[in-house]
Amino acid sequence: MTPYMYDVVVIGGGNAGLSAAARCRKKGIDSVAVIEPQSVHTYRPLLSYVGGGQARLPSAQRGQAQVTPRGVTWLQDSAVSVDAASNTVTCASGMTVTYRDLIVGPGLVPDHDALPGIDAALATESVASNYLDEATRTWYLTRTVRDGGHAVFTVPRPPVSCTGTTVKPLFLAAAHWASIGRSVRTTLVVDREGIVGVPDLDVRLESALRELGVTVLRRTAVTALHPDRKAIQVTGPGGAETLDYDMLHLVPPYRGRAWVTESGLAGDAPHGLVDIDARTLQHRRYANIWAAGDGAAIDTDPSGGGLRKQVATLVDNLLAARRGDELGEYDGYTVAPIPVDAHRLIAAEFDRTGTITSSIPSFLDPLKPRRLAWAGDRYGLPFSYWHLLLKGHL
Known part of the structure; x- marks a missing residue:
């Protein structure tokens, strides 16, 4: 097959991949493609509320074409290997895709x-x-x-x-x-x-x-x-x-996808995770490969809230590397939203050291279960996800 060529190729059309693709477009990169086989995109944090009887499954799903950012090419296929030496991704269909920079957001598998x-x-x-x-x-x-x-x-x-x-x-x-x-x-x-x-x-x-x-x-x-x-x-x-x-x-x-290891992207990272510098999100061996999300060795607990900062750092660093500028750092910020009853939730924010880094006023207990936090997790974050995050507003 004739190879397809893009400035930035993103593997994985989940939260990490789509928000990174949208961020690239907002930062002026015109040629961006996302490789993703699924035709239905799921906002996975809402599944907890589906399982708890507080939401219905259709509210957590959209068509992949519907959520693919404007100006981004969706390649409905599965990545099966990466040849970092030739900047090439091979897909299950036999299609090959070349890139200048590669963003890997493949998630995890059982x-x-x-x-x-x-x-x-x-x-x-x-x-x-x-x-x-x-x-x-x-x-x-x-x-x-x-x-x-x-x-x-x-x-x-x-x-x-x-x-x-x-x-x-x-x-x-x-x-x-x-x-x-x-x-x-x-x-x-x-x-x-x-x-x-x-x-x-x-x-x-x-x-x-x-x-x-x-x-x-x-x-x-x-x-x-x-x-x-x-x-x-x-x-x-x-x-x-x-x-x-x-x-x-x-x-x-869980573990990373087999092709990540087989393509030499896992390095010594345990369980087949993409071997990146956890602070810059740049691959330790290949300077034009980047990764974020569950399948990357980010050295913190993965979460959708953490992805916002990961993706912002990743795309800014991708552009900085092209200019020859110093790279910024992701501090490992993440969030664990845990409802302890039907309508009260602990919105625990912390960094990779386990230090609480709450965004609420300092005089408030950052780990107190709150009804407002539950409402934000159940209603506010899904709205922000569909209408802001997937459009590159991080």
């Missing part, structure tokens, strides 16, 4: 080697996952789990997209059960020391979980799935044990 049988488990009626496009089933199971039943929720080891989002399903489900007077025994399986990894935030979350009577298994991984008998095997400090469930919300372990 790590089937670390946890076999993910798809088979998800095909059963008692397993759901907002992370695996089954938020409507999460809400169905939340509504129908029996009184006295056992619900299990999981938080995997890094990397994962927004660790705070992994516990949203539990808190929203608990709020629903409380509202209808249903008693459901609940277990949270956490494959790390802390829930999010920010000490002050974890203290607040642990207190909320204790009030709900949730059993928390720390440093415990899901190591086997037995959906035929509604059970999982978990392995923690005390060894392996089996947990039966009536409802399982599974967030599996």
